[in-house]
Amino acid sequence: MSVKPFDFSQLFVQQPLKEQKKFGKKLRTAFPFEELGHYTATDRDPNQLMDEVRAILIPELLPERTQRVNQSSFAFFRGTAELMEYDLAQQANSPIHAVSCGDAHIGNFGFFGSPERQLLFDLNDFDESGISPFEWDLKRLAVSTLLAGREHSFDEQALTTLVKALGQTYRESLQEMFKKTALNRFYPVNSVETVLSTIPLKEAQTKKLKKFLDKAGKRDSEQVVRKFTVTDSDGQIAFKETPPRTRHVEDRVTKHITKYLSQYRQSLAPDVSLMLSQYHVTDIVRHSVGVGSFGSLCYLLLLTGTDDSHLVLQIKEALPHRQLADQVNVQNVQYEQNEGKRIVDCQKILQSASDAFLGYFATEKKSFYVRQFRDMKASIDLSALDWDQFDAYAKTCAWVLGIAHAQSPTAGVILGYTGHSENFDSAIQSWTAAYVEQVNQDFASFKRYRHL
Template sequence: MSVDRQNRMQPLTALGGRVAAAPKLAHLSPDERVARGKAARTATPRSSHGAWQPAADRADPVDLLESQATSRVPELVPIRYGRMMVSPFTFYRGAALIMASDLAATPRSGLNTQLCGDAHLSNFGVFASPERRLVFDINDFDETLPGPWEWDVKRLAASFEIAGRDRGFEPGDRRAIVAAGVAEYRDRMRQFAAMRTLDVWYAHIDVDTVFEELKGSITKKQQARTTANIAKARTRDSMQAFTKLTREVDGQRRLVSDPPLIVRVEELVPAGSGRDNIHDELSGLIRSYRRTLETDRRELVESYRYVDAARKVVGVGSVGTRAWILLLLGRDEQDPLLLQAKEAQESVLERFLGKSKYANSGQRVVAGQRLMQAVSDIFLGWQRVIGLDNLQRDFYIRQLRDWKGSAEVEAMSPRVMTAYAKLCGATLARAHARSGDRVAIASYLGTGDAFDNAIADFSATYADQNELDYQALVDAVASGRVEAQTGL
């Protein structure tokens, strides 16, 4: 797992002894930006986003999933399918490529921003800021890429329609939930359009503040459950993961194997094929990754020594990509730092929007995350390595767990899901406002509910298609076309 030494910043080009000038940026006036949004509304009416039907030559959904399997760990792919088969909602979580293929043919306003690329409701959650406050934000950027802002909105909205069906909600309740989330996105974008640029950049969603605002719209029982979940999130840190995932072996702290979900690195390297050197190489990976951090954070990582590593299965859509737990220790055996090195492959959006400007997919993820999140993990960085299979692979590195919490969709009532949809809509608007033309987008959306209703229509239609695609996977497993491993 030797480090690719080419992963370094290149010097600026010099011409005649002077640094080459960067391309001149266009800075439109607010009135010009408003006009841009209105012109986009004329070219692509807001109501046009409501109609959707599968293309006559629509790709087979299972074929698309199988196309992703070719670059993944073969023995883990059946786990991915098994997790997707639990319900149409879990299928949707793993079907980002399928939806990107469908969105490619939908109307576009022509206004781009940095996209999450997989903005379904389960990819939002709570985590700790560097100041040790609990914040709410998008927390998955594997597919991030610049593109049409509508794609993130449609993926998020459809996830609420599908989750509502999973919960057995009535059609009217589902539509109200989706419309409320989109309306919140629209209202917040209008607010951001009127704000100073630095105020937009500093904006964040503090969990304690949000909870105080939500108290009036949820029951006492729901308040108690939310309070318990917030408290639980604060316990999900490195020490909790350290206790759960490690044990003492011959006087040394080691990660515990739980195949196939967690497998220590020695168990993956055949005897006589570099097993003795693997930990030295992993230690070298960490030293090299430090170059992608700010200087103060490099010093922080240097305070820890590498101890152990294991491969871990994570998520639904990510299953089969390579994800490593890296155990480091600081001042003593009770001072752990657990990092996750997660493989970054080509974004599913790149097939339809063009290649990323970043040659390293790990850097693409990190750059997108830093741009869209209000605050990011202080250990967030990237690296390129030669893997155990002797192929070059890109990774991004972050803390494994730092006050992590996610919504319990299975326990939501329509009222709670409506509040959560509004929270996600507000969060997505803030993320888009940081990189896109927030004034033009707000102008395009307007103050009426035309766009809200169109997206509610789209979400219901797309949820129908998602159910058909889900059944296609179920049928493919039943016929033996693909293998699924359930219960993992």
């Protein structure tokens, strides 16, 4: 069974919540959890699909991208979202679509500052965001949790129990959100205080984490300037170069950055755009980051204000969404100028609060989105967590995912469909266990392919 081309649950989004839940429960008959938990291997060449993505990336960065993806099965999984998206489209899926992250693996949650300068914890990567069956996000989180847990040699039975618990935590998060009014669901605040209260920490660990969070809270543009730039004898500031990852380049974006900065400002709130009028461009450098997005066009833009203060923005290429034509293949991915808008819109919907500088622009051939660089941003080092911390952290991610999905108008139908059934949790666990084996096979194939 493939993804339904029309999500008929949309017909019920303005119906009373009671009717939405009733409809969702009825869907269990036509789309049983047992089918949702069965993984069917697809007939595709993982290396061919990966090469199609590599073909639209920067050639000189591909060797380092390959090294990053080759580190472990978890790193490989992080860097190959196109494979799981392809496979998911061939499975038995629910017909209930929601605004989705598209890449909700356990490493794509983190800390960042709200416009009110409050430290929050939430989803923090939306390059693959869009509208898809709601369970796709949960399955990606579950698979990544099992892979990351195995990488750190946690007990296998404990991991199995944890993966199943992710489904329960997600359901309970939705249930908790629907104890609130629609307006209050619209105003969740995933503050660090709320999140940390769910993670069991010993006193020494608490001190260590507070020190880490204090460091994250002090990250701002001036700190970035000190770390990433140099000042010459004439007092001119410029970004440091570390080729090929970071270098000054001359391309369409850098040549016409003033024009695109003006276009970007039009996508912002009037007060933010007006504030940006006090800044001028000082320098721009191509600076690649991440795993899955490494190799795409990405820049750091240094702006200097009339008071000589600084603002550093990150400009990231919004790659064509890897939607699957006819749910059969990903051939001939087409560029659309609104890819940056897609990412920004989905991020604003899914996050409890978003960067005030989050916006987008498009050149004649490419689309980009813009955000502050490293402003109060930080991620948890998964390798530094003990079992209790890892267990609680993964469940916290599932809880946050439920909060994000509660923003979709179909969330009431999801609530009815998942209900209080442990069978849903078992389906997530079964599918995850089977799909991890697929990831391992693909990773082995990738390593053989790269060494031919």
